[in-house]
Amino acid sequence: MRLKLGCLLLLALAVMGCWDFEEVDRRAFATTIGIDPAAGGKVRLTVQVPILTGGRGGAVGGGESGFYTLIQTARTVNEAFAALQTKTGRDLVIQQNKVIVLGATAARAGVKSLIDYLRRNPKAPPQSLVFIARGKSAAAILSFVPPKEILPASELILAGQTVPKADRVYFIPLWEFVQKLVHQSKDPYAPLIGVDRREKCFVFSGMAVFAGDRLAGTLDEEESQAFGLLANLMKAGALTFTTAGRRITLRNVKGRTRIAVREEDGRPSFHFKTVVYAALGEDTAGRTGLTPADYRRLEEEATQALRPRLEAVVKKLQNWEADVIDCGETLRAYHQRLWVRVKSSWRKVYRQALTTVEVKVHLARDGSLR
Amino acid sequence: MAWEPRSGEKIPQETPVFITALKERLGDPPDLVFTAAGEGITVAYLASLVEASELAGGVLDPLRRMGEGTEKFSWRNLLQSLPAREIRGRENLAEAVEDLLSGYALVHLAGSGTVYSFVVSRPFRWPPTQPQIERTIRGSRLSFPEALAEAVRLVRTRLRDASLRVEGFFLGRRTRTAIALFYLVDVADPGLVEEIRRRLSRIEIDGIVDSGYLEQLITDNRRSLFPLTQSTERPDKGVAAILEGRAAILVDGSPTAILVPATINELYQSSDDYYYGLFHGSFLRFFRVLGNLLAVALPGLYVALLGVNPELLPIKFALVVAQSRAGVALPLILEILLMEIIIEIFREGSLRLPTTIGQTIGVAAGVVLGIAGVEAGIVSSATLVVVVITAIASYSGPNYEVGITWRILRFGMLFAAIFLGLFGLAVFGLVILTHAANQNSFGVSYLAPWAPMRPRALFDTITRRPLAQNRRAGTYHPAEEDRLRLKEREEE
Amino acid sequence: MTDGRNHGSLAPEAIFALLFLALSGMEFLAAPYGAVRILGPSSYWAVVVGMILAMPVLVLARAWRRRFPGKNLRAVATAALGRPLGVIGNLLFLAVYLIWLVVAVRDAGDLVLAYLLDRTPLWVVVGFFLLGMLYVVANGLSTIFRLAEFVLIPALALRLLMSLVSLQGMEISHLFPAFSAPLLAYLRAGLDLFRTFLPLAALFLLGDLLPGPEGLFRNASLATGSATAILFLDALGAVGVFGADLAGELAWPGLAAIHHVSFPYLLVEQLGLLFLIVWLVTFFVAASFYLHLVAAGLTDAFPRLPYSWTTVGLALLVAFGGLILPNAAVVRTIFDGLRRFAMLPAAGYPFLVYFVAVLRGLGGRKDAA
Known part of the structure; x- marks a missing residue:
């Protein structure tokens, strides 16, 4: 029996062609x-x-x-x-x-x-x-x-x-x-x-x-950065903003955005809470000897500069009805009842939804200068 | 416990009882000789251990000469008449047996409860030879001698246990080849020994020229590609196997011992795995297994990846290989088949070359032919790399026979890959595995301890079993499982 | 000694090995598909529900082993239901396995063609596969068990590794809401996945080869548990990576979840295809087991059938059946049908037989003692 099977196997091999053989x-x-x-x-x-x-x-x-x-x-x-x-x-x-x-x-x-x-x-x-x-x-x-x-x-x-x-x-x-x-x-x-x-x-x-x-x-590129922060995509960014005549670039920027959903009159509103972690990359004023207060001020200035950018991008995306920042997904995953209600007309709901942006910047270090 | 002397038993005074007791203790081995040297005097010795001329000149002749005289035998006269040499008096049978196993001749006088041991052990008579195939960095440099008597002596000196059984057979109508079977009576599975005896007694052949003959005659399945017995030329390996509860068979005139039962796992174990530390041994063994896997699967994998499933290669790799193949005259299949065949011919050819020339030719053939082949556009460099890796990897295992098995199966893998790519490789690999799973070696599954699974023994597969594991693995159904007791542990 | 016959009962490890391979190998990398359709994002729970539903089969297997030691389904069924009913019931029971085998082999062939080969005719793939399987079953169950035990550790490790790797790129939000459907839907989805646990019913066919009731139960439960864990990870990967919407569109979501993974610079870039090979190995062993079960069941019912030719005949039948199925949609439809209708009776039949036997006072303590 085993011999027979072996023969069968050989036979099968013999009648096979190389259908998929094609040299690299x-x-x-x-x-x-x-x-x-x-x-x-x-x-x-x-x-x-x-x-x-x-x-x-x-x-x-x-x-x-x-x-x-x-x-x-x-x-x-x-x-x-x-x-x-x-x-x-x-x-x-x-x-x-x-x-x-x-x-x-x-x-x-x-x-x-x-x-x-x-x-x-x-x-x-x-x-x-x-x-x-x-x-x-x-x-x-x-x-x-x-x-x-x-x-x-x-x-x-x-x-x-x-x-x-x-x-x-x-x-x-x-x-x-x-x-x-x-x-x-x-x-x-x-x-x-x-x-x-x-x-x-x-x-x-x-x-x-x-x-x-x-x-x-x-x-465009700057809007893409804002989008990257909102969609949790930015891994090692370089953000530049101008404040009081100085230009400042933050390096190694990581963003993390959470969306809080609130329900008003059966319609969702979205609150983006973006936390930015960064290091100071460049300061055209060349200031040194930064104190904790300076850090706080820098963070505040960065926040002030970033928030309008993010808000503008969110508005833009809303107008395009392009939900690339997971508003719908947050709603679907964590607010099931509301989602079921707005699912059918989601694009319109998204376009008209009230959105607010909150930015918090954490500056961790400032390089080799004090 | 085999290593503890069985205390208490006195040496029998009656000659027949003494003979029976000794035979019983040693399992009546063929080399146990009793010689009467005068009235009431029996000399017992292991022929494989003692020097015949020493024995004759130093013990037997003086005894016989005494017998020709008229004096009454007494130990006093007896000892005086013998030439001065190391003599021990023994009253305990176990001690006497130990002396016997150490190459002493026992002189027993009927009616006396004491035997005297005379050292008559002899040196090895054959020029020590090195193992050719199973070479190791560490460990014994000896290989089995061809003369069976010497081999028996070697095993007896390495394993001085009264439980070691040596059974003798003569096989071959015309050659009357002497065959010795070794095992530990209190460790080996009695069923195993019975089965070996049965298979040996079944053989009716005109001649046994080498242990290779015997191997094929006692194997479980003559049509199996896998060696279902393990051959070794290393005495240390033989002794280790006997300690595991396996049996060793030696054939007169053959330097290769047969160890049974054999499992595929056993064929990948080199004796020096155990001479290094746990991690060193495991490391070496892992790469040995990997090497054998490469040896069987690499050409097939190469063809499958290049010919059928190139999507698995990273693009750069694929392009580089494609580039190297672009100007090659032969199609891939022919190219790799040709190279494999050439390598096999090289192997066979270089075996016959004298060693000194062999190396030169090897280098010349390897380097010059390789470069010339690539330059001439006959083979691609990638194929050359694969073939050479395969050739070297096929020697990574210590067992030569199973290496040949994989070399044969390699071609099967190659064809399966040509026809059906990775899918073909997978199914063909499973068919090989099935074939192995079908095999038994003297009642032990060939895939043991993987299948049937013995979780405890699994440590001794790809990794190495720690020596401190105090029990024998159950793979060979040992009658006695205890192996090791560290002294400190006992005292605790 | 040399004929490879089965010596007495099998080692408990062997039961674990074979059940694990059958449970994880006969499942078609499509585990979450039906469940996703019913449950949406929380479909991974269906695997757990399926396992819970399968637990009674394990309990029954233990009770069976206690009450009817050494007796298989056919023997008890003919005793309990009477010969004609018992034979018919058994043939139907075996038929479920056979049909399952037919569809599975066809689907595996399709899978191989889709991902690994392209122009090779289906009959070659199926034929090659079946020839290999015939070789495996030719020597009976012991070879299959040995094969299963040998591939168990690598298969288990690789399968687990792959399932973990497939979680690369997972988005947690895809797994929410964690309870997206009404309770009854979970039951329905669990039943849908229940067919994954069909290999457990094979325990009733093995009869005297099984180890003692406790060892059997422990190892079978362990196998079920570990297979469930891996299936759960698969489902988690498929849903977590692709989201319920896309997972419901894929033919083999489990495979796709691993196929999407990218490890740049690795020698073998497309890990999914390697995984397919690993899965094929488990499937091969599991399918051989099924082929053997059906053949052994038939020869058990009709002792005049020679085992070897029965396997050849069955293999031809499987090949023919597999090749005669016109297209992938039909294969899927049969799969769905099997899922919904055949699995419960297949698992229910042993229950029926057992209860009838108990009612009629068959078996029991005195046999066990």
Whole structure:
């Protein structure tokens, strides 16, 4: 019996083919994907593929750029991806995709229809970072050849993993983007990516916020910082404010915001309590010998400077109906009854809700000067 | 308790009773010899331990000469007639037995309650040889001698316990090869010993040329890929196994002992694991197991990751490897198969080379061929790295046979990976595991102590059992479990 | 000595190993799915409710072992219900396992195709899997138990590690409100998850192989407890990371929760796929166990069936059944159906048999003594 089974096993092995065997150098890894709208309701898919030079054991790249781009217009993203197979001799695979760039125009029209392929395909990595192309099409971003950077995708990934970047740009992986998109009480955000032609580099500047699946508006860098504080995203920021003719920068800023919900006439009002932890990074007046009283004054000045910024951003987000700061989520999680009541008209409720902001700054140290 | 002398029992005065008592104590080993040296005088000795000429010249001949005379035997005359040498008088049977095991000859006079022991032990007669396969940094530098008598002497000198049983067999119609079975009568599972005897007695063959023959004839499953018996060339390992309650089988003319029962776990234990401290031993053992895992799985994993599931590789790694493969003439499958085959041929070839040339050739083949192969675009450097790691890792285990098993299975893993990637590897790995789970070695599960699980014995798998563990692991169903009692503890 | 037969009863550790693997391996990384649909954010409690609902099965197993030592379900059922009823009941009982096996193998095949392979035909994956399983069951239960014991420690450790790792990126607010649904809904969700604990009913089929009642109960409870803890962590991860809304949309939320984790610079970047392998190993052992149970049950009921050919026939049946299911939606529907309707009878049948047997005064102290 055992012999028979062994034979069967061998037989099975013998009749098997290698359906999924494809050598690594026979695969073209799509490392960055850009999605733009095209005429006639179609989508234009741009894909970056690293170039393998023939050199044995050599470093990646070696030519002028380490990658090439393929562009295809089709009715769906999947169709475009499949059609791209005709443009490369290798097997174009999505498994190693690191970055997704959505064109701003496409994002404004709604992203849900664009990312279904990336959500549905189990091979598409959920870790890929989502970016919105600032002002331009995703294709324009992807076809930009940075002179020094060999492979944009890996550079972008590295940027996403660098903690000090969580200052005015907050990277978001696809799974989290989708999670916020699907979650009824949340809205997604994504960093904006642009190209500086003169400096020849990518620029991450500001954040795109969504209302539902549509791009609602963009925040500039300072607004993004306020957003980062409100959404608990800022990990190591640098905040600058002006007070009494001096310019002061706080470094290593960490923010922590709690939302207190109050109910008035069956409508929620939100009170943001933001606590900021920071160190003194720069003081243009160059003052030394800070006393506890000076610390208190500095903290007070920082509070005065920050609160209006935060308030403005909250108002802006409310006007856009973009709930990227977890108002709805707080309501849903901790005020169930109220949430059930306002759930159906949540966007309107959010827009009209009374919001107040309270800021408290903790200055812990001031560097190597007394 | 085996190590405590059984006190009290006097030496029998009657000659037949004396002989029976000794036989009983030692389990009637084939090397226990009784010689009558005159009327009422019996000389008992262990043939494996004593020097025959010494015995004859120093004890037997003077005794016999006395017998030719007319004088009445008495201890006084007797002792006077013998050449001066170390002589002890013993009145206690246990002490006498101990002397016997230390290479003394016992002279017994009928009607007397005393025996006298004469030292007639002999030096080793074979040039000490070093173990070739199971080399260790620490521990004995001896390997088993080929002559069975010498081997028996070696084990007897290392394990001077009256409970050590040595049973002799002659196998092979034409070769009449002597075979010795060692075990501790009060530790080893009686069922195990019975089973070994049964299997040995079953053998009808024209010749036993090496213990390898015997190994295959007594194995539980001849069709198993795994060695279901453990072979060793190290006496210390043999003695340790006997102490565990296992049995050792030695074949005349073969420097390799067979230890049964064997478990897969046992095959990864090197004797010096126990000579170092607990953590040192565990550290070494962990990497040994890891090395063997690499040896069996690395080429398969390499192919699965490069050919079927490259999504698991970090992008930079994938690109670098892809880059190194880009100019290579051979497809990945052929490349790695070719390299594996070449490595196997190298291994076999270098075995026959004289050692001095062997090293030079090894370096030349390894370095020059490697570089040339990569330069010529026949193999990629990544594949070369994998193949070399695999080749070296396959030697990390101390047991040579199971190393071959993994080398064979490695090809199976390779094919499974080619067809079905990681999924194939997983299922094939489970099939291998199932095969191992199906095996028994003399009534002990091959996967013990993992399965059936013996939580206490599990310490002695990837990590090392602390020596201070005072009981034997239950894996081999020992009849006696106590092992160690530290003196301080006793006094407390 | 050499034939690998089962020697007497199994070690209690073996029961623990196999039950744990079956409990955590036959669950389809989809644990929270149905519960999320019913409960929303607090669906992780469903795992606990499911376990509480499964406890009576454990208690019954102990009582069974006491009252009918060495007798399996078939023997007691034919004695208690009469031969025709008993045989039919048993066949139905086995049928639940068989159907479960069919759907599970198909779903595992789909899972492998979705995440690890792409162009390989389903029949190859299923075939390879079943051939491996046949090899495992060919030597009977002792091999399965040994296999289970061998993989237990790595599987337990890795499974726990993965469940903990999947909590990366969890948002606490997703887990709130902690009681989001009416009480009755928790019961419903618990019943929905009750099928996870179906392997426990297999205890009634093992008969004389089981260890004594106390050892059995202790180890089975321990296995249930640890499997529940891991499933609970899985559910916590899925809901905590994705939120109830998204978790309810995913086909395999448990897997997705681990798949999303990113450890940059690690040699193997996509941890989820490695986890899939770990899970596949446990599933493989558990599925082999099921295959053996059904085959052994059939040969027990019809002694003229040879065990080996029964396993081959069943494997063919499973392969055929698995391949004949037209699409993923049908697989899910059958799963849902099994969840709702088959599991309670499957666990309820032993209860029925036991009570009828007690009423008719079968078994009891004198047998035990």
